[in-house]
Every structure is written in structure tokens, then in C-alpha cells.
Amino acid sequence: MKTVFALAAASLTVSGAAFAQEATAPAQPTTPPAAQAAPQSADISDEQVDRFALAALKVEQIAGDQAMDQQQKQSMMAAAVQESGMAPQEFNAIAVASQGDPELQERIQVAAAAHVQAAQNAASQGNP
Template structure:
């Protein structure tokens, strides 16, 4: 559950950076004010806005990797908020996951228990290599060294 809390907090940073990158200036109104404007045709909202696409195993893996990087950046006390947001967005993109998709998945894991479990398993998988990398203390013997002769009396 700790992973979910950290991911949720980290998502806020990435969301801010992603929104800042995706913001476009509004289009200028070219229609004269004296003409009667026709009502715009109703267009359905994109499907992804209402219901995000199913999350693939590859996306779960990328999300877990990106979330780990985002978590590390969030804990970096040497960076200010602006630098953290930029670094987080870059870290997410470097994993191959779009920041918007990262945010969609982060939002979905808050309500989708099965997805949450998949992400936690993937996060544990990414955490394992660093834990296993520590050498275990074992006695070392040089196999080329000859045994020392014992004295017999």
C-alpha cells in the first residue's frame, strides 16, 4: 500500500509537468461578432477520457519502472519543485511510457484492485535486482593454492 501512496503523490508532480507540456494557446475567434453563430455539433468525448484503455502487461512493467524513477526524483532534496517536475516527466518518457498514460494508470490503480496488485508485483520485480546485488559473505579459498603440508611426528 506504501507504493500506491508514493505513486499517487508522485503522479501529481508528473501530472503538472505533463499538463504544462501539453498546454496549447486557445484558437483565435475568427467569426465576426455581428453574425449569428451556429451551434457547434455535439461531439462525443474521446473514449479514453471516460474509460481508459485496458492496461497491458508491458505498460504495467513500464509504469512500475517509471514510478520507481519518479519516487527517487521526488525524494531528491537538491532539486526544486520545477526541476523535479521536469525530471519526472523526462524519466517517465525515457521508460517509453507517455506521461499522460502514466497518469491514467496511476489514477486507475487507486480504484482497480487487480491493476494495483499487478503494479505492486512489477514494482517488486524491479526492486529485487538491487536487493540481490549485495554479495553474501562467504569464505573464499583460492582453488589454485596448494594445501599447506602438515607436520607429522
């Protein structure tokens, strides 16, 4: 569960960056688009979960970097999401959906654990 909360917190940080990038008109007091169109777990493919988990791990790492200011972090987090093959809106929608969907949370945790294990294996074999 700790990972899911960290992922949700990280996604909320990226949400601010993504929504800030999208804001071309004054903010409206409505629910953000990602929250309105949050997909259901069954609608989210394993590939999307995998990309989300990888992006969330990168976002979490960037968020914890004390050497950067908030603006730098937001820029790098948005870039990390896009580098993982996701649009910020898709990332945010999955993050919102995961907050109320235990099945999706579990899928994300499993994918994130697989990415962490793969990174550890690569590091132990001398592949940074």
C-alpha cells in the first residue's frame, strides 16, 4: 500500500505540472479533465499499467531530489512521464483511477515491483 500512496502523491505533483502546461485560459472551478474521465481498471491495459508504473517510479525519484527547485522538478517529471511513452493526461487519468480502485492499485504495485527488480538485477550485473 505504501507504494500506491507514493505513486498517488507523485502523480498529484505531476498533475500540477501537466495541468499548468494545459492552461491556456483562466482556470475554471470545475473538476480537472483527468478526474472526470478516469478509466476503470478493466479499461486500462497491462501495457498502460506497466508504463504508468515506470513513469511513477521516475516521478517519485525526481520528487525526492532535494537539489532541484519545484519548477525544475515539475519539468523533469513531465519529461519522465513522456519518455515512458505516456501523455501527462493519460498518466493523470490512471493516477486518479487508481486512487479508488484496489485492483488497479495492485496491478500498479506488481508492475512497479517488476521494474525495481529489473533495475536491481541490471545494477548487480554491472549495467547501470
